[in-house]
Amino acid sequence: MSNILNLFKKKEATLLFPTYGRYPVAIQKGQDYFLYDFSGKKYYDFLSGIAVCILGYNHPEITKVICAQSKKLIHISNLFYQEEQLELATKLQKFAPNFKIFFCNSGAEANEGAIKLVRKYFHSFKKQDRFEIITFSNSFHGRTLATLSATGQDKIKKGFSPLVPGFTILPFNDPEALKKHASNQTAAIMLEVIQGEGGIIPVKPQFVSALKEVCTQNDILLVIDEIQTGMGRTGKFWAHEHFDLKPDIITLAKGLGNGFPIGAVLAKPNIADALGPGSHGTTFGGNALACKVATTVLEIIEKNNLIFQAQEKGANLKQHLQLLQKKFPDQIKEIRGKGLMLGIELKQNAKQIWESLLKNGFILNLTQENVLRLLPPLIIETEAILAFIANLEDILSKQS
The missing domain is CATH 3.40.640.10 (Type I PLP-dependent aspartate aminotransferase-like (Major domain))
Known part of the structure; x- marks a missing residue:
């Protein structure tokens, strides 16, 4: 754990209600579908603030309208x-x-x-x-x-x-x-x-x-x-x-x-x-x-026709995940969802896989202990999808 993460953890223990089980990351900034911690490490965001930041981070039009409206x-x-x-x-x-x-x-x-x-x-x-x-x-x-x-x-x-x-x-x-x-x-x-x-x-x-x-x-x-x-x-x-x-x-x-x-x-x-x-x-x-x-x-x-893009990108992501399911039938139970709201249900507790993905620079959510929940921004690109699939495949291969 980095020094700054340790510092934040100690401060939070005295300042805030202990209501959240934090991920072991302190985020400093975001850009497009990437998040960056205080060491400058880059993360692919497949969570988008739990389905919130559908346009990603630091979108120029959103930033512009916030500034303009705040003056009015x-x-x-x-x-x-x-x-x-x-x-x-x-x-x-x-x-x-x-x-x-x-x-x-x-x-x-x-x-x-x-x-x-x-x-x-x-x-x-x-x-x-x-x-x-x-x-x-x-x-x-x-x-x-x-x-x-x-x-x-x-x-x-x-x-x-x-x-x-x-x-x-x-x-x-x-x-x-x-x-x-x-x-x-x-x-x-x-x-x-x-x-x-x-x-x-x-x-x-x-x-x-x-x-x-x-x-x-x-x-x-x-x-x-x-x-x-x-x-x-x-x-x-x-x-x-x-x-x-x-x-x-x-x-x-x-x-x-x-x-x-x-x-x-x-x-x-x-x-x-x-x-x-x-x-x-x-x-x-x-x-x-x-x-x-x-x-x-x-x-x-x-x-930007983002609804259609969510449909197309989601279908692409789901197809790749279904291929992984065929390759690792003893580990992946089911792929569920539509568009860019997908779940990977594993046949065992998925915490170790989730931790490995986070360590490799992929932020996503673990729900019900064995479901990896994917909620990327609608602006996610094919490059990010392929990088995620390659990392997940590598992690599953090492656990086989």
Whole structure:
């Protein structure tokens, strides 16, 4: 461990809450899809700040708009009409026609807003005492008390009881369990169509059919958490487009601001209008600077055709990974995901492989102990993909 890393570690122990298991790296700067530590070592970034920095680092257009907007207006609160909010909402509606939008600061706050919207809609608009929200095992929806209650992973709930009532967690991808439990007392079903923290697990066709059926039969709202999967990461702007699902509410964050904090709740107008003046709000959400940055991110995605690029680059990466799976069938169990959201499930604990990749200059994530999660910036290039594959192949060869 370098001297500067040791210094940071000692300082942090006295200054910060011990809430994070840090990687043994101190990052000083980033450029494009590379990160650099304080010794100048270069890392290929296959994590992008956990699906956040979709345009990479130090993007000239993002830097320019931050500087320009900060000279004009950063924050005035939501007591005023704001041009920047309307510009961003208009841009987002191109990808979600006929949806109204509420801006907030994060993914957890977006999911919290969606949960409140579901309850308010049924209580105030439908005049029905329906508040149950079905979520699923291995899901991840946030760390606020309500979104933690919605999350289907017991390991992150320990010590926070009592949790918020009103959530029922069913097995993911189990159509029969869903059909058996869902009823006209269920208010909403909330899910990720590709579970991220859960190990890059997509919904299955039979499960999608069951979702459509129970929602239609029981007037249940469908809430799709696109916080990690949205913004073109999977090769379509919304991941639910791959599965022909039509949500009533969508939550979005992460890549929307390319690192600048912003989230959003999108809902059909008849549902969105349930949250009238005074029923919900946020101090910082949708401020002028955040909205201007997010609008620019969307413009860059469109201008550079990055959604199609995510599809093509992801297919290339997945193909190379599937070839590795054929070469190392005793080590690689499955390759999952779409676009530039891929998971490599290994047949054993993957920590040693993850550590070797990090040592070799590749930053990625390890989830569920045996899944290497790949979430590179959408601007990643073939050179980086081939370098990663070569390194992974070499590491697996030495473990055979």
